[in-house]
Amino acid sequence: MTLDLLGFARGPALKAALAIFCAGVVWRIAAFALLRIRRDLNRPRTSMLKYMSMGVLAIGTRSWPHPQFVKRTGAGEALGYSYHLGLFAILLLFGPHIEFLGSLFGFTWPGLPSGVITGISAVTLTLFLGVLYRRVTSRVIRMLSNFDDYFSWFVTMLVMVTGMATTAHLGARYETLLALHILSVDLLLVWFPFGKLMHAFYIFPSRAINSAILARKGAPS
């Protein structure tokens, strides 16, 4: 029996990567969720129901720029939202991706024509380059950035570039490009739980918890 690069990428490598991804994500979430929350001995400024619901509400309200800072942070946030939407569209609405996810979850959904996805990919790729440009040109963001930020950007970009090359049959045979694309996805899955890509799971709970703590102290956000 022969195992070619594509067979390896979508077989053993994908299996190992998914195992690390699933176990890693649960590990990271459980490790935080099961930590003991230090008891706040101060008297709450509002009822438990109120500060908890304010925490949940903050997931929405804190997801938009504060009116006072729109001019300063609006463009950055628009950039962030745009490429995230692009990524989601590519991941969830491209036919072969639907087929891949469908094979895991047992159901599929309608997708978009390949041409539309190619257009979205081109825009998303440009925005992604814009994000990097902003990171290296903004002194503050550059100082806040470390290897994790750049490597997380790199693995996501790698998936997009190899995916576009696969769709367009650029540079090599289709099966080689597809294998490289799946291997890049494998790399992303392995890196995901251990880098800043974990924000996909942390962002909303952390926003809610922080806001609830502040609301309890009488500083609703």
Place this chain on the structure above:
Amino acid sequence: MSASGPGLTVGEMLRKHGVSRRGFIKYCTATASALALPPWMGAAMAEQLRNAPRPSVVYLSFQECTGCFEAFTRSFSPTIEHLMFDIISLDYDDTLMAASGTAAESALASVMKEHFGRYVLIVDGSIPTGASGAYCTSGGRSAEVILREAAKGAAVILAVGTCSAFGGIPFADPNPTGAWPVSAIVGDRPIINVSGCPPIPEVITGTLLQYVTTGSLPDLDENRRPRAFYGNSIHDRCYRRPFYDEGKFAKTFDDEGARNGWCLYELGCKGPTTYNACATVKWNGGTSFPIESGHGCIGCSEPGFWDKGSFYTAQAAADFTKSGETRPLEVLEFAGATLTVGAVLGAGSAGVGRLRQHRSELDEVAQNDKGTP
């Protein structure tokens, strides 16, 4: 076996059959076009063929189903009769020849001796090496012995069919006969792989004709297949490709998409990773090909095609379960196992974290106590 002695040149043979020079050049130009050769090759082929002696061809069949030979005999352009009577001298073929037993074996020995270093060897079927080659023998000799012997004097070897090119179905896991492709047995002769299960008839005869007329190996891909026929994927040349680009897929073999002729990708079509001329040359004289008949490509011209999972699973689908195709229950088992490992690791980490929290709190209390008068 040959219609007349191999001493005559092709040109002499054609004149004998009343073929005009103009008709011959037109034929060569059409053949060059079918082989995707440059336009000037038509005249060059005609010149070469006219003066060339008809090459001797030996056809050996080993561990195979004779499907490839059946395909070979159904070539429309050039036809097998035309090849055999006018272009080549088919001196040994155990399926077609009238002779049998010792007479056939001595015919093979005599051809190999007379045309040593010049004959074209066509091999059909894989070569079983298990049980000392006992799975496939002829005249008391194993396929491997016969092949090694015949390969010594061959100018070129055409491995016809996926079995001889890549091992094919006999080579598939668990390969009970220890089958191997020709290239694994013969390492010192030029080999052209003409893969397919079976190969397209015109691809077999076209490749043979190209070698005979040009006297050199065609441009080959990394799997030693002629690029003229295997240069493009089925997917790239498929008439259903526009539906793939539009995202229109048949979901079952009898749904509206299938009736409308939409792309068969989701039904497991292997067209994107299969290189062959099915979508252009087609079968039965250009009548149709599997995708046109409503079934996805099974990738039969690719190495290891039998071991690449289900023919009905989309290529984009994950392929890591024991069954060879992804099944929800196996995915659930996999997810359950990995999530449990993650939860245990997480609980362990949280336990360590809690211990640290506790120690840190104790330190804090101790420091506060020190500071209290």
